[in-house]
Each structure stands twice: as structure tokens, then as C-alpha cells.
Amino acid sequence: MSEQRRRLLVVEDDRGLQSQLRWCFEDYEVLVAEDRESALGQLRRHEPAVVLQDLGLPPDAEGVSEGFATLEQILAMAPSTKVIVVTGHGDQHNAVKAVGLGAYDFYQKPVDTDVLQLIVDRAWQIHELELENQRLARQQAVSPLDGIVAAGPKMLQVCRIIEKVAPTTATTLVLGESGTGKELMARAIHSLSPRADRAFVAINCAAIPEALLESELFGHEKGAFTGAVRQTPGKVETADGGTLFLDEIGDMPLALQAKLLRFLQERVVERVGGREEIPVDVRVVCATNQDLDAAIREGRFREDLYYRISEITVRLPPLREREIGKLVLARILLEKAASQHRRRISGFSADAQHAIENHSWPGNVRELENKIRSAVILAEGKHVTAADLGLGDIDASPPNLNLREVRRIAETEAIRRALTLSKDNVSQAAKLLGITRPTLYDLLQKYGIQSAEKADGSSPG
Numbered sequence: 001m002s003e004q005r006r007r008l009l010v011v012e013d014d015r016g017l018q019s020q021l022r023w024c025f026e027d028y029e030v031l032v033a034e035d036r037e038s039a040l041g042q043l044r045r046h047e048p049a050v051v052l053q054d055l056g057l058p059p060d061a062e063g064v065s066e067g068f069a070t071l072e073q074i075l076a077m078a079p080s081t082k083v084i085v086v087t088g089h090g091d092q093h094n095a096v097k098a099v100g101l102g103a104y105d106f107y108q109k110p111v112d113t114d115v116l117q118l119i120v121d122r123a124w125q126i127h128e129l130e131l132e133n134q135r136l137a138r139q140q141a142v143s144p145l146d147g148i149v150a151a152g153p154k155m156l157q158v159c160r161i162i163e164k165v166a167p168t169t170a171t172t173l174v175l176g177e178s179g180t181g182k183e184l185m186a187r188a189i190h191s192l193s194p195r196a197d198r199a200f201v202a203i204n205c206a207a208i209p210e211a212l213l214e215s216e217l218f219g220h221e222k223g224a225f226t227g228a229v230r231q232t233p234g235k236v237e238t239a240d241g242g243t244l245f246l247d248e249i250g251d252m253p254l255a256l257q258a259k260l261l262r263f264l265q266e267r268v269v270e271r272v273g274g275r276e277e278i279p280v281d282v283r284v285v286c287a288t289n290q291d292l293d294a295a296i297r298e299g300r301f302r303e304d305l306y307y308r309i310s311e312i313t314v315r316l317p318p319l320r321e322r323e324i325g326k327l328v329l330a331r332i333l334l335e336k337a338a339s340q341h342r343r344r345i346s347g348f349s350a351d352a353q354h355a356i357e358n359h360s361w362p363g364n365v366r367e368l369e370n371k372i373r374s375a376v377i378l379a380e381g382k383h384v385t386a387a388d389l390g391l392g393d394i395d396a397s398p399p400n401l402n403l404r405e406v407r408r409i410a411e412t413e414a415i416r417r418a419l420t421l422s423k424d425n426v427s428q429a430a431k432l433l434g435i436t437r438p439t440l441y442d443l444l445q446k447y448g449i450q451s452a453e454k455a456d457g458s459s460p461g
């Protein structure tokens, strides 16, 4: 990346200043634009790391409205760009406002080229560092297990467990909502085990009719039932020496649960209609998105089987709880999809990042993957936008600069987290927040937040 010539975009309508700047930045490939439209065009085509932008642009060369609009669009399109705004002499107010909108720095006219060079060089270095940082985060996220992105502390922990469990023969239960990567983890357990070069046999207990499941699992002898025209080994036998993956184990019918339990205890299979006991050596991995505790309470799942299959339990967090990892995962999936579809896409727009952070992702990683895949196909620019992701209606407005509103949102969020962490114990939540209990009560009232403890004592709603 650093091999490429450093690109600087100068957005300035004054011809004299344009050539002065060109001359001053001879270490850079200087691109020039005189208005918003040509600036955005240059940005799209050349992706300069640093932009030097005059706030007074035509048709409002004397004011700042066009300058601010340009700044906002540049940052929405390419959020990592370092924009340095150039304001008129003494125009501190607009300079600060620009930084509030996301500009990297400001500079006041008249131009002192030595100082400006320093500012631009530093902006460029910071941009490089940020790129390098992102690259390292991605590298670290991909490394532990092949094909699995382990971004953020929760997923790193999961991968560490997988790495430890894989070489053993411990029966492993993988739990997680739909689309969190249970099958991916089951395959990783297999491929990191000494059984990697033997079979990985998966069976989806929810997809096969109850009447057929037993024969699917354990096989049958010729003539065991109508249609059993030849002797057929089951999946368990096929997996001999390898790994048997029982997907959606929570949906296994009770009668078969007893047979599976027997297999896990004795490690022999008896084909349907057969008498022979065939010894089988398999490593068993199970997965489900069901709440097995509830299933046990409701008599749908055998408790003794549960203990058998959960020698080790791996819990995959839903995507919405992977605070740090979401965007890193999204970036990696984007890179993958872009190269698959041979599209030159360099990242997410600011509104897309915002939408990814804030969407609840009920379909978890699968949903994210699907949305990114179709966005890569639909995207018109080099950046995928929230609309490309089909998340366009999630608050796409520019960053909120009303301090009172910003404070309200931040405080509400912190209070909600403290209440969750303290299981709705108000005293404990107040302690976590570093405020007194009465102050917390005031804030709960002010922001209309319900806590279970508070609701118990007061209003019914």
C-alpha cells in the first residue's frame, strides 16, 4: 500500500492557490478539484488518503454551506479519508464545526506552506497507521482457525476452546442461535483433530422424518422394512474413524434419543432388523439452536443424554452481542465477496458502518453474509452503502452534534448496560455507573427507562 504514490486531493476554486499547492506538495500525486462534484468524482476514482479542502466553494464561495456539504459527502463516501479543511482567516467557529463533523484537522488562510506540509504529512501517516491497524486486526481475526473469523474477545475465546477440545475425543455440544456458525465450528473441531483425514459425517436430525431417522443413523438389514432392498450401513458406521456431527440434536425424537444414548454408552450399533453389534469408533459433535434446559423441563429431551453429549459445551454468541467483532467480520466477508464477484470494492460507507453496528441481526452471521454478498453485486461505488445492504432505513442521518441529545443517548445506553449487568439491581447498577442510587432513580425517570426492580415497586406498566 505504501508503495503506491501518496495521493492528495486539493479541493480549491482559486487557480493561484491550486498551483501553489501543487508545487508545494511535489512528493505527492496532487489531484485537483474545483467544486463538490469534481471532488467526489476524484475521490471515487483515485481514493486519495488526504484531502485538503477549502470551505468556501462555489456556488457559495463566500459562505461555508457548500464546503460543509462537500465535507459530509466525502466522509460518508470514504470515512477513512483525512480531510483538512482550509478556512478564512480567524474563522475558528467553522473550523471547529468541521472537525465536529469528522474533518481530521483545519488550517486557516493565508497558507504557510511549511506548516501545511507538516499537517498533511502527519495526516497521511495516521491514515497509513489506521490501514495497517485494520489489516492487523483482520489478520489476527482470521488466523486461529482456518476460514473462521474470530473477531473480538468472545469469538477469540470460543476459538481457543475449540483448539483445546479438537484433539481430544470429548463429545462436544455446540450451542448458538441460527446462523452463528455451529456447523462451521463442528467442522473445525474435526479438521483440527487427529481424525482430520477420515470422514466428517453430518446428519440433520430435524430434516429427516422420524420413521427414517433410525435407519439413517444406524443402518438397516435387507428386508428390515418395506423398501429395504439391500443391507445399508448408517451414518454412524460411515463415520467410523472420523467425526459424526448430529445437527439439530434438540429435534431428535425421544424414542431415538434412547437409542443414541445407548450407542454413546456402548459404542456399538445395531442396524435396524439386525442382531449383530458392530463396534464403531466415532468422535461425536452435536449442535442445536434450542434451549435444551427448557426441552428437558418440558420432557422433550432426555437429561441423561444431555449430560452424555455435553462433555464439553461451546456457546456461540449471537452476532448482536459481538460488540467489537461485528465490523471486522463484516470487512472480511466484504473482501471475500468482492474477490469472489471480482468487484473492486474498498469498504463500507459511514452509514453502512453505522447500520451494521446497530442492526439486531436476527439471522446472525448468515444474514450478514447474505446481505454483504448481495450488496457487493448491487453497489455502484467503491463503497458499500447502508442502502446496498438493505439497511437504508436505519437512521442514515449525519452524525448528531446536539450535545444534550448525544448525552441522552450515551447515558441511556450506559444505564441499560449497567442494569443488565447487575440483573436489574439498582444499587449495584448505580455503583457500576459511579453515581448514587437517588441520582440513578432520577435518571431512570428522566429518560423513561424501566428497570424490573423499579417497576415492581411503582407503576404497573
Ligand SMILES: Nc1ncnc2c1ncn2[C@@H]1O[C@H](COP(=O)(O)OP(=O)(O)OP(=O)(O)O)[C@@H](O)[C@H]1O
Binding pocket: 147, 148, 149, 150, 176, 177, 178, 179, 180, 181, 182, 183, 184, 185, 289, 365, 366, 369
Ligand atoms: N466466525 C465466522 N467466520 C466466518 N464465517 C462464519 C462465521 N460464523 C458463521 N459463518 C458463516 O455463516 C454461515 C452460517 O454458519 P453455519 O451454517 O455454521 O451456522 P449454524 O449455526 O449452523 O446455523 P443454523 O442453526 O441455521 O444451522 C456460513 O456460511 C458460515 O460460513
Ligand SMILES: [Mg+2]
Binding pocket: 182, 183, 247
Ligand atoms: Mg447449521
